[in-house]
Structures are given as structure tokens and as C-alpha cells.
Amino acid sequence: MRLADVVVVGGGPAGSSCARELVMAGFDVVVLDRVAFPRTKLCAGWVTPEALADLELDPADYPHRFLTFDKLVLHWKWMSHRHASKQHSIRRYEFDDFLLRRSEAEVAVHKVREIERDGMDYVIDGAFRCRYLVGAGGTSCPVYRTFFHDLNPRARELQTATLELEYAFDWKSAECHLWFFKDGLPGYAWYVPKQDGYINVGIGGMATRLKAGERQLSQYWDRFIEHLRDHDFIDDRPLDPKGYSYYLRGNVEVVRIDNACIVGDAVGLATRDMCEGIGPAIRSGIRAAKAIAGDADYSLQDLMAYSGTSMVSRWLERGFIGSPQQS
Secondary structure (H helix, E strand, O other): EEEEEEEEOOOHHHHHHHHHHHHOOOOOOEEEEEOOOOOOOOOEEEEHHHHHHHHHHOOOHHHHHHHEEEEEEEEEEOOEEEEEEEEEEOOOOHHHHHHHHOOEEEEEEEEOOOEEEEOOEEOOOOEEEEEEEEEEEOOHHHHHHHHHOOOOOHHHHHHHEEEEEEEEOOOOOEEEEEEEEEHHHOEEEEEEEEEEOOEEEEEEEEEHHHHHOOHHHHHHHHHHHHHHHHHHOOOOOOOOEEEEEEEEEOOOOOOOOOOEEOOOHHHHOOOOOOOOOOOHHHHHHHHHHHHOOOOOOOOOHHHHHOOOOOOHHHHHHHHHOOOOOOO
16 A cells, blocks of 8 residues: 555646645655546646746746737627737646646556545555545546535536537637637637647537527537638538536635645636636645645635636626626
């Protein structure tokens, strides 16, 4: 049995950020993930300057594809607006592997099935024992499922369903485009170019409203792809998108029970205005690590700064989930 100070379940940005902080603090850390890195990860791959600052990552030191946008092109009905806002795009295939390697934590490919308490310790599948446990395994995180679900289940109205695809393509437009509520979609669609000939296109909608509506998500996808082709964003090759689900920031407030914490999409932290999840995931991982190291309480209050307070942000939030919720 492998004994460790901390086991982090999940090697994405939340888990690797947490692991790096703990390794630097002198902890013996093992990261468990069900697949080997680098691995394909469904995500638009949009990274904010705030996330890079939290990572203490200078873009000049990042060795993989990295593209910077000085403006976002926002579309709503017949209106389009170029919004001045520096943002970046990465390929999650490269980015997550880089962050996990940079953490210098031990990494094991292991799908977690059962977690038990044994005195003050946690035992994972009879193979790993630790004093501290961090759940960074995304929406289906086994740490959330075992210790946190019954205490604070996620709000179904905050669940987002997505379809997306990232592929090699010699794009013509180097701008990041976002469409809000296109053709009645209760959500948004995106076109995110990546450096050196990749793009990510996708749509996301609020699951409960999609279920109650007249169209399925796949039908919105077909209409969106037709729009991209009509406007010469993409070519006519067949596209086979993949789907996943995540939660916007909502009602999961208990993020630490004894020495177990949850971070990132295991909590549900994507912003309620732009649905951005990488930045909040990274910050939550760092916050949890500092709490374990004894330097601070683990709180999510400062993560709300990732959702904007402008009129546009409030309008987007109302469009996604109705009236703004209390955090």
C-alpha cells in the first residue's frame, strides 16, 4: 500500500495546482487519475490572465501552443461587438500535461472506486492511504460522491450540457467568437482558434431548459455548424462532436469535511456569466492546498470575483439561469 501525506484524485488544472502548492510546502503528494497524461480533454481551452497569474506562469515559459486575443467578438441576435479583453487559448491536451508535470507530484494511473475512513486516514481501494484527501475529479468526482453529495447536492438548474470538437484546421479568423442564446439556445456557442492550426468549436446549454424546450442540443449543434460554414469559419468536412456536462457556480458551499476537500468541477465553479471554469478551478486548488498546509481557511468567497459585475455580466447570468443567485 502506498502511504502519502496527500492523495489528489484528478490531475486536471485544479488537481495539479493543488499538488504543486503542496509539493512546494514539503508534502508527499500522489495524484491519481484514471487515464495517462497527456490525454484528450473536452474544453474550449480558454485561459484568462488571472488564471496565469495564479499559476505564476509567464506565457514566455510555456512551451506549447498559446494564442492571445486582445478582443472577444460577442454576438447576440443581429448585433456583434468587439469587446476589449485580453484572453488566451491553449490545447488542454498540452496544458494539463504541462501543469501536472510541473507539479512534481507522483502520478499514478488509477480509477478510484471506493474510499473509506480508517481512523484519521483515508484509504483508496486498499492501495493508497493518506492523511489528507483532495477531490479534483470533475463532475463525477468520487470524493464528492462519497463525502459531499448528501450534504450539499448540486442544483440541477445549474447543470450545463455541451457538445464540442477540437481538430486540426488552417483557420482564417484569428479572433475568438462567442454567440449568446443563438437560435433560442439557452446558453452560448464558441469558435476558439488555437496556435499552429487547431480550432475548438462547441455549444453549451442549461440542461433543464434544454429538456423542457422544443429542440435537442444536437439540433442546435447542426444549426450552429451550418452558420459557421455559411460564414466561412470552417469547411465542409464531417464533424462528430463529443459531449460532457459541468455545473455553474451555485449552491455547493461545504468544500471541506475533516481532512477531505473538493476543488474545481467537483464543486461546480464555472462562472455564471461566461461559463469559464479553468480559472476558478486553479484558484480553488491553490486555496485547498494552502488550507491543508495550515496557512489559510478554505473558502470559495474570493472565487466569485471571476464572475463579472458589469451590466453585461448580469444580463448573461439572467439569460443562463434566470435571476442571479446568492452565493
